[in-house]
Amino acid sequence: MKLFGKNDLQKKYPLVTGKDQEILRVVCDPVSKVTSEIKQFAADIQQLMRDYEWVWLAAPQIGINHRMAAITQRDLSNKDADGNTKWELLDEFVIINPKILAASETLKIDNEACLSLPGLKWDVARPHKITIQYLWVDGETHIHKATGFNARVILHEMDHLDGILFIDKLA
Numbered sequence: 001m002k003l004f005g006k007n008d009l010q011k012k013y014p015l016v017t018g019k020d021q022e023i024l025r026v027v028c029d030p031v032s033k034v035t036s037e038i039k040q041f042a043a044d045i046q047q048l049m050r051d052y053e054w055v056w057l058a059a060p061q062i063g064i065n066h067r068m069a070a071i072t073q074r075d076l077s078n079k080d081a082d083g084n085t086k087w088e089l090l091d092e093f094v095i096i097n098p099k100i101l102a103a104s105e106t107l108k109i110d111n112e113a114c115l116s117l118p119g120l121k122w123d124v125a126r127p128h129k130i131t132i133q134y135l136w137v138d139g140e141t142h143i144h145k146a147t148g149f150n151a152r153v154i155l156h157e158m159d160h161l162d163g164i165l166f167i168d169k170l171a
């Protein structure tokens, strides 16, 4: 018997939904070493993010207690013929043990949604510009700067790694 609309990865790592799920409320454990298992998990979570046609996905959202998340960075400056933002893909990667090195005092408010909280959309204030440090699957430390929506993606994911959901941040 085949579950319609669910691929093998989605069955292996079911999406956790609901604000009171324990895994969504814990501080996730740092990854101590980028092993072959961690590399495989990085590939899996990145693929899952694509399968869900989503822009971000953190490990606890699929039941795994690692400080890891798959993110995309997008160019929102172009619109299609109907005036809708094109969300063009600029970059896609997995961050491991991310840390904020700098965040602007300027906050921007924008609408957010979350795969773990289906149907909810709220305005959340977040720093406009950030600089983060993270481990990549090659085991090296990388620095990444992001602005606007792309900073928001990363901050939303980093909150997940600390058991924080965007509904906790409503003004």
Ligand SMILES: [Zn+2]
Residues within 6 Å of the ligand: 113, 114, 115, 116, 156, 160
């Ligand atoms: Zn989320």
